Amino acid sequence: MSAEIQSQIPLAELTTLKLGGPARNYIKAQSIEEIIQGLSLAKDQKLPLYVLGGGSNTIFSDQGFPGLVLHIATAGIETIEEDETSVVLDVAAGETWDAFVQHCIAFGLAGVECLSGIPGSVGAVPIQNVGAYGQEVAQTIVSVRCLDRITFEQIVFSNEECEFAYRQSRFKSYDRDRYIVLAVAFRLSTVQIQEPRYEELRQALDPIDGQDSTQKRPEDRIDALLRLRNAVLALRKKKSMVVDESDPESVSAGSFFLNPVIKPEALAEFKAKMEQAGFTDYPCFESDNAFKLSAAWLVEHSGFSRGYTEHGVGISRSHSLALVNRGGRASALMELARKIQKKVFEFSGVWLEREPVLAGPEK
Numbered sequence: 001m002s003a004e005i006q007s008q009i010p011l012a013e014l015t016t017l018k019l020g021g022p023a024r025n026y027i028k029a030q031s032i033e034e035i036i037q038g039l040s041l042a043k044d045q046k047l048p049l050y051v052l053g054g055g056s057n058t059i060f061s062d063q064g065f066p067g068l069v070l071h072i073a074t075a076g077i078e079t080i081e082e083d084e085t086s087v088v089l090d091v092a093a094g095e096t097w098d099a100f101v102q103h104c105i106a107f108g109l110a111g112v113e114c115l116s117g118i119p120g121s122v123g124a125v126p127i128q129n130v131g132a133y134g135q136e137v138a139q140t141i142v143s144v145r146c147l148d149r150i151t152f153e154q155i156v157f158s159n160e161e162c163e164f165a166y167r168q169s170r171f172k173s174y175d176r177d178r179y180i181v182l183a184v185a186f187r188l189s190t191v192q193i194q195e196p197r198y199e200e201l202r203q204a205l206d207p208i209d210g211q212d213s214t215q216k217r218p219e220d221r222i223d224a225l226l227r228l229r230n231a232v233l234a235l236r237k238k239k240s241m242v243v244d245e246s247d248p249e250s251v252s253a254g255s256f257f258l259n260p261v262i263k264p265e266a267l268a269e270f271k272a273k274m275e276q277a278g279f280t281d282y283p284c285f286e287s288d289n290a291f292k293l294s295a296a297w298l299v300e301h302s303g304f305s306r307g308y309t310e311h312g313v314g315i316s317r318s319h320s321l322a323l324v325n326r327g328g329r330a331s332a333l334m335e336l337a338r339k340i341q342k343k344v345f346e347f348s349g350v351w352l353e354r355e356p357v358l359a360g361p362e363k
Contacts, residue, residue: 003027003034005041011060011069014052016119016243017253019330020060020360023069030073030094035180036152038070049149050359051180054096054120056243057128057253061360062330069359072123072180077103085191088142093123093181097130105229108221109188111140114196116229117236119243119254123181127171128355129164133232134197138164140186144171146179154182166287167258167355193224204231240318252322253356256337257295260350267291273349277301295352296320302347304340311335334362 009026012018025047027038042049048067052058074094081088087109091100101116114135124130125137126144141164144157163170171179196202204227236242240249262270267284270293274282279301283294299320300306307317312328313336323333341352 002037003029009069011064014071015055015058015060015253016251017059017325017330017333017356018251019062019325019328019333021062021064023065025068026071027068028071028073030075032074032147032154032182035070035072035074035147035182038068039147039149039152039180042068042070053093053124056119057124057356059253059330059333059356059358061358061362063361065360070180072121074182080185081187086187086189088185088187090145090183090185091122092183093121095122096120097122097125101229104188105222105225108218108225109190110193110221110225111135111186111188112137113193113225113228114201114232116232117242122184126162126164126169126181126184128167129169131167133201133235135194136164137184137186138162139194140188142185142187144181145183145185146171147182148179149177155179166261166292190218191221193221193228196228198235200235201228201231204228238318240316240322240324248326249316249318249322249324251325252316255295255319255321255355256323257299257321257340257352258355259295260293260298260352261287261290262293262350263290269349273347277347293348293350298344298348298350298352299340302340302343304343330358331362334358 006026007024008022010022011020027034029035029038050065050069052069052071072094074092076092077095078090079087080090097118097120098116100122101112104112114133115130118130118132126141129136129138141159143159144162146155146157148155193205196205205224233242240247241254242250244250283297285292304315306315306320308315309326311332312326313333314324314326316322316324323336325333337354345351
């Protein structure tokens with residue numbers, strides 16, 4: 001059975017930013033066959049193609065999208081392997097990420113609990129190696145099953161072949177737009193909970209009745225995972241990083257800019273810039289023979305305070321890395337993003353990379 005091809009479908013409500021015009025063509029693909037149908041349509045009619053997941057990392061143009069929006073809406077979670085300490089779950093790309101996290105916790109499966117509350121779909125998480133509060137999906141992903149957009153062949157990439165790095169993978173770099181993620185296999189622990197790196201989360205994992213909180217009966221492990229999830233959600237809600245209709249500050253794409261990572265040879269120039277600006281104390285952490293800076297700190301200290309607003313868009317009052325739609329347009333959001341990038345560069349010599357993807361013409 002083929003999927004319905006729809007025309008002039010509004011796209012704004014399919015994203016967390018709630019921006020953008022209509023799609024010229026739209027297919028909601030609920031099977032691999034319907035995904036191939038969409039790819040074939042785009043190829044035969046020479047249409048621009050945009051593959052949409054949960055819409056948490058997408059900015060649609062005010063003019064909409066001039067080709068085909070292929071919305072991945074596949075579903076299914078299957079246990080494909082099990083041993084004494086872990087299980088491997090094969091998860092369809094269209095599954096909602098946070099619903100999958102809840103599924104794992106309900107069965108006492110540990111490994112993704114600190115990624116609670118992150119919006120989007122399962123198929124998106126390996127692309128940018130989603131991470132938060134000391135966990136990232138690269139730690140639990142076994143393999144990623146993809147569809148080659150040209151040959152329509154299915155290919156399985158091992159964890160190593162995915163080439164994961166900080167908010168990065170082969171699917172986001174040199175293989176960008178070559179594959180569509182169909183499913184992701186995760187290995188989750190049935191006996192051990194990862195020791196949280198954040199103090200607030202460690203407090204949530206305090207041992208129960210003197211027992212080691214990482215080795216429990218299933219019901220105890222579920223309780224510990226739930227407490228961790230609730231602690232993560234509380235932290236995210238303080239930053240308006242949980243999609244919530246009652247919180248206008250959550251009408252965003254989450255962190256809009258990546259934390260910049262600079263090479264050791266660029267550190268001296270950065271430090272000189274900071275000294276020139278009168279700063280001797282700033283976030284700077286050594287990471288894999290490089291140095292990670294705080295994009296949030298750079299935004300705030302280059303002149304943009306939380307709550308800043310112009311032309312119906314602005315910076316979240318809760319988190320300086322989130323750009324918020326306050327009734328504006330995509331073009332206004334992009335203009336604000338460029339303004340921030342320019343100011344940060346003038347202030348620090350560091351260029352902030354945008355995280356969400358713009359689909360359609362910018363103006």
